[in-house]
Amino acid sequence: MDGLVSISSNFLYLAFVLYLAATFFFGGTIRSKNSTSSQTWVSRVAIGLTILGFLASVVYFILRWIASGHAPVSNLFEFTTFFGMMLVLAFIVMYFIYRLNILGLFVLPVALLIIAYASMFPTELSPLVPSLKSHWLYIHVTTVSLGEAVLAVSFAAGLIYLIKEVDQSYRSKRTTWLEIIIYSLYATLGFVVISSIFSATDYNATFEVTNESGVSTLEYHLPAITGPADGTLVTTDRMEPWFDTPGWMNGAEAPRKFNTLLWSFAVGLVFYLITRLILRKRIAAAIQPYLRKVNSDLVDEISYRAVAIGFPIFTLGGLIFAMIWAQEAWNRYWGWDPKEVWALITWFFYAAFLHLRLSQGWHGEKSAWLAVVGFAIIMFNLIAVNLVLAGLHSYA
Amino acid sequence: MKRIVCEACGHSNAEGTVLCQSCGKPIEKNQHIDGNEKTKLLNMRYDGSARRSQTYNKSFVDKIWNFFSSVKVGVWLIVLTLLASALGTIFPQEMYIPQDVQPLDHYREQYGIAGQIYYQLGLHNLYSSWWYMILIALIGISIVVASIDRVVPLYKALKMQKPKRHETFLKRQRLFSQTNQPSLNDKEKFLERLKSKRYKLTEEDGHILAEKGRFTRWGPYVNHLGLIIFLIGALLRFVPFMYIDEFVWVREGETLPIKGTEREYYIENNDFIFETYDEEEDRKFAEALQNQSAPVASNYQTDAVIYRNHEAELVGAEPDLEKVKEGSIRVNHPLKIDGFSLYQSSYQSEFSTMSFYIHETDDKDEQELANFTVDLSNPVNHYELDNGFEVELVRYMPDYYLDDGEPKSKTDYPNNPAFVFAVYPPDASEPEYSFAGIGRNIDATGENDYKIALNGFDVQYVTGLAVKRDYTLPILMIGGLIFMIGVVQGLYWQHRRIWIHPKGNELWVAAHTNKNWYGLKREIDTLMEDTSLIRVVDQQEQK
Ligand code: HEM
Numbered sequence: 061m062d063g064l065v066s067i068s069s070n071f072l073y074l075a076f077v078l079y080l081a082a083t084f085f086f087g088g089t090i091r092s093k094n095s096t097s098s099q100t101w102v103s104r105v106a107i108g109l110t111i112l113g114f115l116a117s118v119v120y121f122i123l124r125w126i127a128s129g130h131a132p133v134s135n136l137f138e139f140t141t142f143f144g145m146m147l148v149l150a151f152i153v154m155y156f157i158y159r160l161n162i163l164g165l166f167v168l169p170v171a172l173l174i175i176a177y178a179s180m181f182p183t184e185l186s187p188l189v190p191s192l193k194s195h196w197l198y199i200h201v202t203t204v205s206l207g208e209a210v211l212a213v214s215f216a217a218g219l220i221y222l223i224k225e226v227d228q229s230y231r232s233k234r235t236t237w238l239e240i241i242i243y244s245l246y247a248t249l250g251f252v253v254i255s256s257i258f259s260a261t262d263y264n265a266t267f268e269v270t271n272e273s274g275v276s277t278l279e280y281h282l283p284a285i286t287g288p289a290d291g292t293l294v295t296t297d298r299m300e301p302w303f304d305t306p307g308w309m310n311g312a313e314a315p316r317k318f319n320t321l322l323w324s325f326a327v328g329l330v331f332y333l334i335t336r337l338i339l340r341k342r343i344a345a346a347i348q349p350y351l352r353k354v355n356s357d358l359v360d361e362i363s364y365r366a367v368a369i370g371f372p373i374f375t376l377g378g379l380i381f382a383m384i385w386a387q388e389a390w391n392r393y394w395g396w397d398p399k400e401v402w403a404l405i406t407w408f409f410y411a412a413f414l415h416l417r418l419s420q421g422w423h424g425e426k427s428a429w430l431a432v433v434g435f436a437i438i439m440f441n442l443i444a445v446n447l448v449l450a451g452l453h454s455y456a
Numbered sequence: 457m458k459r460i461v462c463e464a465c466g467h468s469n470a471e472g473t474v475l476c477q478s479c480g481k482p483i484e485k486n487q488h489i490d491g492n493e494k495t496k497l498l499n500m501r502y503d504g505s506a507r508r509s510q511t512y513n514k515s516f517v518d519k520i521w522n523f524f525s526s527v528k529v530g531v532w533l534i535v536l537t538l539l540a541s542a543l544g545t546i547f548p549q550e551m552y553i554p555q556d557v558q559p560l561d562h563y564r565e566q567y568g569i570a571g572q573i574y575y576q577l578g579l580h581n582l583y584s585s586w587w588y589m590i591l592i593a594l595i596g597i598s599i600v601v602a603s604i605d606r607v608v609p610l611y612k613a614l615k616m617q618k619p620k621r622h623e624t625f626l627k628r629q630r631l632f633s634q635t636n637q638p639s640l641n642d643k644e645k646f647l648e649r650l651k652s653k654r655y656k657l658t659e660e661d662g663h664i665l666a667e668k669g670r671f672t673r674w675g676p677y678v679n680h681l682g683l684i685i686f687l688i689g690a691l692l693r694f695v696p697f698m699y700i701d702e703f704v705w706v707r708e709g710e711t712l713p714i715k716g717t718e719r720e721y722y723i724e725n726n727d728f729i730f731e732t733y734d735e736e737e738d739r740k741f742a743e744a745l746q747n748q749s750a751p752v753a754s755n756y757q758t759d760a761v762i763y764r765n766h767e768a769e770l771v772g773a774e775p776d777l778e779k780v781k782e783g784s785i786r787v788n789h790p791l792k793i794d795g796f797s798l799y800q801s802s803y804q805s806e807f808s809t810m811s812f813y814i815h816e817t818d819d820k821d822e823q824e825l826a827n828f829t830v831d832l833s834n835p836v837n838h839y840e841l842d843n844g845f846e847v848e849l850v851r852y853m854p855d856y857y858l859d860d861g862e863p864k865s866k867t868d869y870p871n872n873p874a875f876v877f878a879v880y881p882p883d884a885s886e887p888e889y890s891f892a893g894i895g896r897n898i899d900a901t902g903e904n905d906y907k908i909a910l911n912g913f914d915v916q917y918v919t920g921l922a923v924k925r926d927y928t929l930p931i932l933m934i935g936g937l938i939f940m941i942g943v944v945q946g947l948y949w950q951h952r953r954i955w956i957h958p959k960g961n962e963l964w965v966a967a968h969t970n971k972n973w974y975g976l977k978r979e980i981d982t983l984m985e986d987t988s989l990i991r992v993v994d995q996q997e998q999k
Contacts, residue, residue, distance in 0.1 A: 065740075128740060184743040187733045187752050190787035190800075357994075361974040368947040368971075372940060380936045389788050391799040391922045393932070396583045397552075398545040408538040412531050414947075418971070419501075419527035445545075 068123035078113030086164035128185040131198040140178035146209035166216040180255040196385035203377025210370030217363035218431030228345035247328030265298040267291040288315035378403040402441040472511030475504025480625030505609035524601035544582035619665035629966035631992040638963040642987035664956040675946020682939030689931030702923040722763040728917035731755040758919040802920030811911040832870040844882030851876040
């Protein structure tokens with residue numbers, strides 16, 4: 061069995077490399093003389109590599125399924141990786157509708173980041189507790205991630221629109237927010253880099269935590285900037301935490317997760333500042349000239365179309381299938397668990413997006429900002445809800 | 457009702473019409489309704505048909521109607537509900553906090569002053585608060601009113617479209633082109649290609665309307681209908697008949713009436729099975745299991761038999777049970793019978809029997825002189841033992857605890873059994889009193905010659921089953937299904953119309969879509985490929 065798991069991981073690795081190569085080829089299409097949606101051999105190679113990469117990730121998925129005996133969407137590593145796969149799938153579909161090369165240059169790096177992010181989590185096969193042993197769970201999880209992935213394409217298109225259209229000749233709220241969005245991608249990169257470094261050195265610091273329920277231990281794999289409240293460091297020669305994690309963060313793991321978050325922000329900030337120093341201008345301003353040939357209306361339409369396609373899929377997976385599963389597993393189709401509520405919030409948000417666009421004429425820039433906010437809500441639900449708001453879904 | 461007769465074509469339109477339903481000519485005095493300006497593009501939403509909300513604004517009813525039919529109001533309601541929902545996730549809702557604490561204390565201790573305010577504002581039960589319900593209800597009303605306000609006029613407008621339209625109407629469409637002296641051939645080519653792209657062509661005096669995807673316009677109304685059905689389904693849960701929610705605890709070997717079924721069904725718990733993963737057996741998970749401090753559960757299961765009671769109607773009668781179903785109830789696999797579902801929700805292990813032996817207090821080896829066993833679910837009061845001993849069960853506390861120094865029982869379940877025994881040694885007339893329980897063995901006087909010691913015990917499982925009958929589920933399913941049909945219908949296609957209008961030596965082409973303009977323009981471009989027809993121009997881009 062171990063053999064199968066490692067073969068499967070190699071396919072994921074292969075997919076990663078192929079996406080990376082495809083990104084460079086999509087980069088190459090910027091230089092082509094005509095519009096960004098023209099077909100040249102470069103763009104054909106780019107999309108070809110993307111498809112190959114996707115197929116490799118499908119092989120990963122199938123092999124891992126065989127090895128574990130259940131669909132590999134049951135822990136953070138598996139689920140996040142699957143989300144990355146679906147993002148690429150959603151991109152391939154949108155590519156064949158609109159054939160916009162620049163979209164690949166934005167979506168693929170995000171997919172790469174997500175897969176790298178996923179592999180920072182424990183990758184061993186995990187057993188399923190009884191409530192997760194349900195076909196409806198697989199159906200629910202896979203459909204939600206597909207829906208969210210399509211919505212993420214809307215974010216990528218919205219980002220292209222904003223980088224192209226936001227006036228960079230002076231500093232404004234809009235340029236600042238745009239930089240914040242770009243910085244958040246850097247922070248993800250920061251997470252990947254810092255986690256890799258310290259896991260390569262097997263860093264480990266153990267805290268003993270005393271609370272009502274007795275003494276427990278908490279392992280850190282990054283030096284503790286923030287330690288658990290009422291915790292004492294028991295590993296010798298490790299950095300003492302600078303301050304305690306605030307009490308309102310829920311869950312036994314919260315201090316460690318919060319610490320990781322702080323590291324990610326810090327390292328991301330360093331990367332970001334270095335880039336700024338090299339470019340000597342806002343990052344969006346540096347990218348803007350490369351987008352000159354992009355047709356804004358087309359990008360706007362792709363962003364909207366992705367919402368139009370993604371919204372029904374998200375509803376089906378995130379609300380309807382979720383309710384069916386909840387009914388079978390907990391005999392209640394809805395329980396106001398934070399994860400459920402945030403799925404509902406996501407749904408309300410995109411419903412508002414659609415109404416604003418259809419009836420109030422929110423096109424172009426407004427619509428692009430909304431696409432960004434929507435993606436932020438999705439990411440909040442995937443990552444932060446587990447950190448700050450505890451609930452039934454905290455397995456993921 | 458007043459009617460408006462079109463100056464151009466003579467069609468009689470309803471009051472409040474913006475664009476003549478027949479030829480599309482703007483009706484002068486109503487242009488303010490859709491905000492049309494003389495030279496700018498026409499607002500084509502709902503094809504300029506007369507909507508109640510845009511026409512009447514006098515009476516109180518008008519004002520209410522107009523309020524709810526506004527999409528702006530609808531979006532505000534959605535956004536408010538969204539924000540309210542987020543508010544409820546800041547701290548856990550009351551149902552997720554421990555059951556055995558005072559909610560106020562819990563919120564104050566865990567979250568400080570913010571937690572206290574949260575509690576006092578009632579945000580700990582936000583989703584069942586009256587104002588959250590009202591928000592949802594307002595959304596419901598808004599959906600109904602807004603839909604009715606639009607769907608009827610839209611239906612009328614789209615049903616009776618004429619291919620021949622007024623020039624002003626065409627010129628002020630967003631996509632428009634004029635070709636001078638087009639070749640007949642090119643025009644035919646264009647029309648053929650339209651057909652092959654599955655446009656439906658209708659003609660009137662050489663004027664042609666090519667249309668496809670009209671059905672998609674009904675999508676929003678279908679999905680709104682689904683939402684309303686869903687909301688009604690959710691509301692019906694408050695009707696007692698529609699929704700039964702009970703819970704039964706059944707010991708292994710026990711047969712009990714299933715609550716909520718009016719004694720019509722009984723359940724027997726043959727066996728409760730609790731399994732965990734094993735590192736040896738489940739090798740592939742070994743690594744993950746080692747990282748867990750506690751065993752990981754793999755299965756909770758009740759092997760049950762369901763009986764039907766033929767004497768259910770007769771109050772007080774002995775049940776007359778007939779076996780109707782046998783099966784296992786596992787998490788994610790409820791057992792269903794006659795509309796009821798039994799869910800594996802919980803379990804407990806409790807003591808079923810406890811056995812004791814008697815020895816001399818001074819005996820270091822504690823040699824057994826006599827023994828006896830107490831059946832905890834049905835304890836006997838008097839025990840006659842070997843060697844002439846007798847034991848009287850004076851007091852039994854199934855769930856022992858000390859309440860201010862006084863022994864009491866917390867519940868009726870044998871979670872922590874304790875006993876007061878009177879031991880009659882052979883030939884003695886006065887008993888000795890002993891207090892016995894788990895880990896305790898107290899001699900009441902300190903002068904007893906004999907001591908009672910715990911010999912062993914058996915445990916058994918009690919399974920906790922949720923009993924549900926929910927007649928609202930099919931309604932919710934239907935609502936969900938209709939919603940899905942509606943969103944897909946509305947979002948995966950577009951309603952596209954192309955008007956082809958000969959005018960003297962010229963050929964005019966105007967086009968409209970309800971969404972995805974870029975796609976329509978590109979489609980027309982390909983349909984006109986290698987013809988002399990002038991490509992349509994997006995007049996909105998130009999301005
Ligand atoms: C959360 C609840 C709601 C959902 C999920 C929902 C969903 C939708 C969707 C998917 C569309 C089609 C949008 C498009 O084609 O781009 C739509 C259209 C529409 N919705 Fe809603 N809606 C909701 C609530 C409301 C409310 C409260 C109103 C009240 C004003 C409303 C009024 C409309 C109108 C007027 C349209 C346009 C119909 C048309 O142009 O044919 N909706 N809705």
